[in-house]
Amino acid sequence: MRKSFIYIVIALFTSSMAIAQEFNQGSNVINVGFGFGGHFEPFGSPSQNPSISASYEHGVWDVPGPGVVSLGGYLGHKSYKYDNDDKWNYTIIGVRGAYHFNGLEVENLDVYGGAMLSYNILSYDTSYSAKGTYGNELGATAFVGGRWYFTDNFGAFAEVGFGVSNLTLGISFRL
Numbered sequence: 001m002r003k004s005f006i007y008i009v010i011a012l013f014t015s016s017m018a019i020a021q022e023f024n025q026g027s028n029v030i031n032v033g034f035g036f037g038g039h040f041e042p043f044g045s046p047s048q049n050p051s052i053s054a055s056y057e058h059g060v061w062d063v064p065g066p067g068v069v070s071l072g073g074y075l076g077h078k079s080y081k082y083d084n085d086d087k088w089n090y091t092i093i094g095v096r097g098a099y100h101f102n103g104l105e106v107e108n109l110d111v112y113g114g115a116m117l118s119y120n121i122l123s124y125d126t127s128y129s130a131k132g133t134y135g136n137e138l139g140a141t142a143f144v145g146g147r148w149y150f151t152d153n154f155g156a157f158a159e160v161g162f163g164v165s166n167l168t169l170g171i172s173f174r175l
Helices: 002-018
Strands: 028-036 051-063 067-081 087-101 109-125 131-133 137-149 154-161 167-174
Touching: 028 067, 028 154, 051 087, 051 167, 067 109, 087 137, 137 167
Parallel strands: none
Antiparallel strands: 028 051, 028 167, 051 067, 067 087, 087 109, 109 131, 109 137, 137 154, 154 167
8 A cells, every 4th residue: 555655656756747838839828917127118218118018829840859839929018108108109019929848847937039020119209298109110129938847737928138128027827
């Protein structure tokens, strides 16, 4: 009886290590986060709010390495305000792909890096009633990040890159 119990414990332990990959083909994850810093700053020295962003990723295919490639979408927004009440809004809408490295075999951890193709929208609203857009353009950015899952479906993430902010921290929901 005692020997059977030991074998069951060993089997459970090794099986949990075997499924330590936190992002697989078919995985779906939604991230919602707040960002700090950024490569865009309008003229002068405005006050700025933290950016807010949301992204979605779907694990598309396994690749040697070991890893999984994901594809998804991104939406981010940041605003700047000047003392004279002029306001600039920076919005990014993009598609992104990432490589999730599963070779670390650390339970609850998902590390990844990728690239995004985006459309960057810059709009303004001035104190003298002028509104419009300024310098909308296509963009390409890169990012690296990681997620730590506290439960099967809920975790926290951090990303560094050149999107709407340089550092984004937030929560992740695995669907």
